[in-house]
Amino acid sequence: MLELLAIENYRSIKSVTVALERLNVITGANGSGKSNLYRALRLLHDIIREGALSSLAMEGGLRAALHAGKRSRGTPVTLKLGLRTSTASYATDLGMPQSEHPRPLQNFAIDLGIPVISDFPFDPVVKSELVWSSELLRPSTTLVERRGNLVKVRDANFKLVRAEWSVREAESMLATLADPSTAPELYALRESARGWRFLDYLRTDAAAPARLPSPATFTPVLPDDGSRLPAALATVQRVGNARAFHAAIDAAFPGSRVGIEEDASGMARLVMSQPGLARPLDARELSDGTLRMILLATALLSPRMPELLVLNEPEASLHPSLLPTLAGLIRSASEQTQVIVVTHSLPLVEGLRDDANIIELEKEAGSTSIRDQLQFEGPQWVWPKR
Numbered sequence: 001m002l003e004l005l006a007i008e009n010y011r012s013i014k015s016v017t018v019a020l021e022r023l024n025v026i027t028g029a030n031g032s033g034k035s036n037l038y039r040a041l042r043l044l045h046d047i048i049r050e051g052a053l054s055s056l057a058m059e060g061g062l063r064a065a066l067h068a069g070k071r072s073r074g075t076p077v078t079l080k081l082g083l084r085t086s087t088a089s090y091a092t093d094l095g096m097p098q099s100e101h102p103r104p105l106q107n108f109a110i111d112l113g114i115p116v117i118s119d120f121p122f123d124p125v126v127k128s129e130l131v132w133s134s135e136l137l138r139p140s141t142t143l144v145e146r147r148g149n150l151v152k153v154r155d156a157n158f159k160l161v162r163a164e165w166s167v168r169e170a171e172s173m174l175a176t177l178a179d180p181s182t183a184p185e186l187y188a189l190r191e192s193a194r195g196w197r198f199l200d201y202l203r204t205d206a207a208a209p210a211r212l213p214s215p216a217t218f219t220p221v222l223p224d225d226g227s228r229l230p231a232a233l234a235t236v237q238r239v240g241n242a243r244a245f246h247a248a249i250d251a252a253f254p255g256s257r258v259g260i261e262e263d264a265s266g267m268a269r270l271v272m273s274q275p276g277l278a279r280p281l282d283a284r285e286l287s288d289g290t291l292r293m294i295l296l297a298t299a300l301l302s303p304r305m306p307e308l309l310v311l312n313e314p315e316a317s318l319h320p321s322l323l324p325t326l327a328g329l330i331r332s333a334s335e336q337t338q339v340i341v342v343t344h345s346l347p348l349v350e351g352l353r354d355d356a357n358i359i360e361l362e363k364e365a366g367s368t369s370i371r372d373q374l375q376f377e378g379p380q381w382v383w384p385k386r
Contacts, residue, residue, distance in 0.1 A: 001022070001086050001338050002085055003379075005018045005020060005083055006381045007037065008079070010040045010065060011065060012068075012367060013033055013037065013368045014367040016369065017378050018359055018379075019379040020340070021356075022338055024341065024359060025341045025352050027343055027344060027359070027360050028360050028362055029344070029362070032368060033368025035312075038200075038312050043056065043059075043081065045198070047172050047174070048090065051171055052171055052172070053124050053126070053172070056094075061123060062079060062095075062124040069367060076095060076386070079094045079095070080092070080093050085189070087133075088189060089130075090189055091128075091130050093384070097169065125169040127148070128145075128147050128386050129144075129172060129173050130142060130146070131145075135380060137384060144183050144185060146167065146173045149169055151163040151167060151173050153182055163183070173186070174186060195306050196307060197221075197308070198224075199224070199299060200312035201225055204288040205288070208225075208226060210225075210226035210227065210291060210295055211283040211286075211291070212227075214227070214230045215266055216231055216234050216262050217231050217266075218231075218239075219231035219234075220303050221304055222298050222299045230269055232298050232299075232302070237259070239303055240301055240302065245297055248297045248301075251324075252293050252322050256272060258270065258273075259273075269283065271283075293318060296326060297329055300332065300333045301332070305333065305336045307338070308339075309339050310339075310340045311339070311341045311342065313342060314341065314343065315345040324347075326351075327348055330352060331355050334355070
């Protein structure tokens with residue numbers, strides 16, 4: 001289970017350390033930094049899972065992702081991301097490529113006191129990465145250490161020795177780990193991250209794939225865009241918790257029932273029966289909010305839950321009357337897996353408050369912080385040195 005998330009110098013987040021539990025709700029006013037915390041977690045996931053830093057390029061490069069506050073001349077450019085699980089801790093420190101002889105045309109970097117020689121001066125490089133085995137980082141608890149392009153791992157005698165594989169400055173050491181036996185802790189961390197799931201792109205527009213028929217095949221996980229919804233729903237109803245699904249639909253839309261109609265060729269389509277209507281409605285006829293509720297119920301009752309489920313503003317397009325049902329589905333999902341909900345919906349927060357770890361963000365002087373948590377309060381975390 002993910003126990004702690006640490007972020008430094010990412011967008012509005014100067015420095016935040018968040019303790020996590022089984023069910024977590026991240027909330028706050030618009031502009032408080034909820035989306036930035038979510039994006040930081042997703043960026044950390046991409047680095048651990050894929051080992052590449054390409055996600056930063058999609059954000060405009062490291063320059064665009066750095067905290068926008070004032071920085072003293074000569075202070076190293078750094079973006080730090082870290083986490084602690086029940087078995088190990090991981091931290092990475094990203095910065096700019098440096099040299100003693102900056103190129104004269106790279107004025108922005110020179111003005112900041114960053115000597116740069118790269119052809120892509122704003123591409124990040126990995127300055128350091130560490131994996132350690134306890135809450136506190138000590139030489140004796142370090143399992144894998146990367147400084148620059150040099151990686152060290154523990155040998156059979158538990159001595160830190162140089163790894164046989166090499167890394168590039170612009171990629172994580174997880175990208176080039178080929179033999180799990182050389183760094184089993186690093187491999188376990190990467191495999192764990194591959195079990196995380198982010199639900200933030202369930203489409204409900206008129207052309208959404210969720211509105212289309214699909215082959216009625218075993219689909220234990222609803223795709224991220226909501227495609228193959230009929231197959232995923234058929235899986236929930238046939239091998240999952242069909243009773244919970246029907247109860248949720250009845251609570252959200254009293255008297256209604258959602259099911260699957262399958263033709264002779266094995267193609268299935270979603271239909272919804274409602275009181276007072278002479279025929280069931282096809283998925284293409286459903287409102288965005290109704291379809292989104294069905295998508296969320298299908299995903300949250302999946303027979304194959306991820307190790308971590310992250311919901312980003314799941315209340316979007318939903319009528320407030322549906323939020324108690326959504327809260328019940330989220331609570332039920334948290335009995336099967338760890339859940340993080342990012343939301344600004346007060347009714348949803350209140351619906352989860354009794355069972356959740358509520359993390360309320362606020363922004364003061366341009367920096368995001370956790371409300372009522374002083375600078376030296378919260379979970380203990382020490383960043384590795386470069």
